[in-house]
Amino acid sequence: MNALQQYIDLYDEHRELIEQQSPALLNAVRADARERLEGARLPRKGSVDFEATDLEAVFAHDYGVNINRLPFEADPGETFHCDVPNMSTCLYYSSNDAFHSSATAERNIGKVVVEPFSMAAVDYPELMSDYYGKLARMTDPTVALNSLLVQDGLFIYVPDGVVPERPIQLVNIFNAALDMMVQRRLLIIVGKNASLKLLACDHTQSPDYHYLNNQVVEIVAMQGATVDYYDMEESTPKTSRVSSIYVDQHEGSNVLIDGITLINGFTRNNYHVEVNGENAETQLLGMTIASGEQHVDSHTFISHNAPRCHSNEMFKYVLNDNAVGAFAGKILVKPNCPRVEAYQGNRNLCGAPTAKMYTKPQLEIYTDDVMCSHGSAVGQLDEEALFYMRTRGIGLDEARRLLMQAFVADVIDGVRLDALKDRLHYLVEKRFAGTLSNCAGCLAACRKN
Amino acid sequence: MLVIKDLQASIEDKQILKGINLTVKPGEVHAIMGPNGSGKSTLSAVLTGNPAYTVTGGSVEFYGKDLLTLSPEDRAHEGLFLSFQYPVEIPGVSMVNFMRTALNEKRKYFGQEPLSAADFLKLMREKRSIVQLDNKLASRAVNEGFSGGEKKRNEIFQMAMLEPKLSILDETDSGLDIDALRIVASGVNTLKSKDNATIVITHYQRLLDYIKPDFVHVLYKGRIAMSAGPELALELEEKGYDWIKEQVDSQQ
Numbered sequence: 043m044n045a046l047q048q049y050i051d052l053y054d055e056h057r058e059l060i061e062q063q064s065p066a067l068l069n070a071v072r073a074d075a076r077e078r079l080e081g082a083r084l085p086r087k088g089s090v091d092f093e094a095t096d097l098e099a100v101f102a103h104d105y106g107v108n109i110n111r112l113p114f115e116a117d118p119g120e121t122f123h124c125d126v127p128n129m130s131t132c133l134y135y136s137s138n139d140a141f142h143s144s145a146t147a148e149r150n151i152g153k154v155v156v157e158p159f160s161m162a163a164v165d166y167p168e169l170m171s172d173y174y175g176k177l178a179r180m181t182d183p184t185v186a187l188n189s190l191l192v193q194d195g196l197f198i199y200v201p202d203g204v205v206p207e208r209p210i211q212l213v214n215i216f217n218a219a220l221d222m223m224v225q226r227r228l229l230i231i232v233g234k235n236a237s238l239k240l241l242a243c244d245h246t247q248s249p250d251y252h253y254l255n256n257q258v259v260e261i262v263a264m265q266g267a268t269v270d271y272y273d274m275e276e277s278t279p280k281t282s283r284v285s286s287i288y289v290d291q292h293e294g295s296n297v298l299i300d301g302i303t304l305i306n307g308f309t310r311n312n313y314h315v316e317v318n319g320e321n322a323e324t325q326l327l328g329m330t331i332a333s334g335e336q337h338v339d340s341h342t343f344i345s346h347n348a349p350r351c352h353s354n355e356m357f358k359y360v361l362n363d364n365a366v367g368a369f370a371g372k373i374l375v376k377p378n379c380p381r382v383e384a385y386q387g388n389r390n391l392c393g394a395p396t397a398k399m400y401t402k403p404q405l406e407i408y409t410d411d412v413m414c415s416h417g418s419a420v421g422q423l424d425e426e427a428l429f430y431m432r433t434r435g436i437g438l439d440e441a442r443r444l445l446m447q448a449f450v451a452d453v454i455d456g457v458r459l460d461a462l463k464d465r466l467h468y469l470v471e472k473r474f475a476g477t478l479s480n481c482a483g484c485l486a487a488c489r490k491n
Numbered sequence: 492m493l494v495i496k497d498l499q500a501s502i503e504d505k506q507i508l509k510g511i512n513l514t515v516k517p518g519e520v521h522a523i524m525g526p527n528g529s530g531k532s533t534l535s536a537v538l539t540g541n542p543a544y545t546v547t548g549g550s551v552e553f554y555g556k557d558l559l560t561l562s563p564e565d566r567a568h569e570g571l572f573l574s575f576q577y578p579v580e581i582p583g584v585s586m587v588n589f590m591r592t593a594l595n596e597k598r599k600y601f602g603q604e605p606l607s608a609a610d611f612l613k614l615m616r617e618k619r620s621i622v623q624l625d626n627k628l629a630s631r632a633v634n635e636g637f638s639g640g641e642k643k644r645n646e647i648f649q650m651a652m653l654e655p656k657l658s659i660l661d662e663t664d665s666g667l668d669i670d671a672l673r674i675v676a677s678g679v680n681t682l683k684s685k686d687n688a689t690i691v692i693t694h695y696q697r698l699l700d701y702i703k704p705d706f707v708h709v710l711y712k713g714r715i716a717m718s719a720g721p722e723l724a725l726e727l728e729e730k731g732y733d734w735i736k737e738q739v740d741s742q743q
Contacts, residue, residue: 424581425542425543426579427579427580429542429563430575431581431589431593432562432563433539433540433564433572433575434567434589434649435567435568435594435596435600436564436593436596437562438562438564440596444584445581445583445584448583448584448632
């Protein structure tokens with residue numbers, strides 16, 4: 043069996059249709075993608091860096107692909123209530139595979155560009171052709187597949203020196219009434235000394251269907267740029283996600299990426315950060331709360347290609363029931379990169395004997411005069427602390443919840459957006475209390491109306 | 492309030508308590524002394540329901556209820572409190588959150604509404620002053636980075652918040668300097684009433700200068716070897732435990 047073949051066949055059969063409805067620069071890379079997929083195989087469980095994860099099985103499901111670009115929802119912004127106190131974001135939606143801006147997007151007066159590729163290809167042809175597909179690696183078959191089938195995407199551009207007042211929020215919703223795979227794609231360019239705070243939330247509205255989001259995100263942080271990218275998933279047990287985020291950091295840039303999984307089915311998150319300029323700073327954070335049959339696998343790679351940079355990586359997992367977590371992280375310090383500081387940590391809590399965690403921290407250093415560390419730990423809840431709390435009248439379930447919340451608290455505190463930090467503490471509390479319904483965490487709070 | 496009859500308990504198949512008999516009435520202060528390894532801390536652990544210990548015989552009644560069948564949290568709700576010899580650090584859980592949860596769980600147990608935030612903070616402020624606990628400590632994580640003295644004061648603060656009927660102070664004096672000892676002891680004395688009782692577990696007479704016991708018991712080899720009035724503590728201070736040990740060992 044080769045799960046990729048069904049999508050390759052689909053492409054071969056409908057190539058014209060796919061290309062007709064896409065900007066030319068997306069079509070320009072398809073031949074390369076097609077070539078790389080010839081004879082390619084998705085990693086099976088047990089391959090290197092896939093110790094716990096079977097991608098072949100995830101893609102083998104018979105998903106529909108919307109190559110005709112049929113609209114599912116005219117404008118989610120109209121039917122979804124989107125004004126949320128305290129967050130004041132500029133809100134954008136994608137439903138299934140199409141992007142929509144909303145009324146609040148108008149607050150974004152003319153400075154930050156947020157538009158679909160179809161428009162960006164006309165408005166910013168040079169930026170699009172200079173950066174689209176340049177960071178993402180086609181050697182990864184899921185990236186090649188995204189490049190082969192993607193028909194639109196979201197272009198976010200903050201011009202040099204622009205520091206927007208409001209964060210940008212992108213709410214991705216699955217609500218199609220059929221099993222469906224989408225190729226979400228983001229291209230983010232943050233100019234010199236500019237800044238961007240982006241919150242992306244993945245939600246699934248229909249719990250009955252199987253969805254797969256095979257997404258690719260490319261982020262360029264120019265000299266002195268500051269980028270915060272919060273990527274939160276709160277979907278359903280039937281939703282799968284394979285996400286690959288590629289980052290290019292120029293001199294003095296400061297990038298924070300925080301991947302949060304609250305509810306999902308299957309998730310593989312790849313983070314690939316190239317630190318190319320001196321004095322750049324990288325924060326890579328991850329928080330997973332998984333129960334039931336949830337599967338969350340994070341793969342990180344930070345390559346220090348320049349001297350005097352600082353990276354800090356911390357991933358925390360809380361696993362209950364039959365949940366499976368995996369983490370494989372590598373830090374590479376290339377030759378001639380003195381004074382690099384790079385720290386990696388992965389700490390995991392297994393709340394049940396049936397929960398499983400696979401972890402693989404790695405360091406590869408080719409320069410002297412650097413400070414690096416990596417560490418990984420898997421443990422259970424502290425029995426002494428549990429008993430202490432119980433003697434104060436806090437019941438076992440409540441005590442467990444408090445300890446699990448406390449375990450992830452420092453990762454939440456790493457969030458550099460106060461309103462989001464508060465919201466996350468609240469959401470995590472609800473998640474552990476088992477009262478987080480699908481969508482409850484969406485700041486768009488559409489179900490309230 | 493508390494009636495312990497022939498209580499026997501073990502940990503990992505090692506028998507520690509070999510038949511404890513003790514009755515505590517409201518308003519009383521009992522001191523339990525004894526050499527290392529005699530079972531003092533085990534007694535407090537078994538009474539509060541530490542799952543590491545197994546009760547192998549005997550009974551404990553607390554206000555007529557079978558204490559041993561209650562969960563640790565329900566024992567707390569019923570009015571039992573243990574001041575730990577080694578208070579546990581709980582990083583990431585703030586004192587405020589911890590205390591509010593504890594208090595509201597108790598209120599829930601008795602079918603009461605949770606305390607309002609304002610009432611709760613007022614109560615915190617009031618009880619904090621009893622042991623002169625700094626406001627900064629109250630806003631930090633439970634016991635995390637607290638000094639030895641601060642931890643013990645924090646135990647008594649929690650006792651003040653929970654208003655137990657029976658408090659067990661397990662070596663509350665260990666690791667305390669004289670000033671901290673005075674503060675802790677005066678806190679305990681402030682909380683004392685004719686309706687509640689205290690069991691003080693200690694090695695030294697010193698604490699008993701501040702917290703005056705009505706009865707002093709000596710625990711040895713898992714049994715109460717001798718019970719008397721407060722004068723026994725003074726005698727022990729002077730003569731040590733050897734004479735009691737000899738007495739017990741010769742009887743065996």
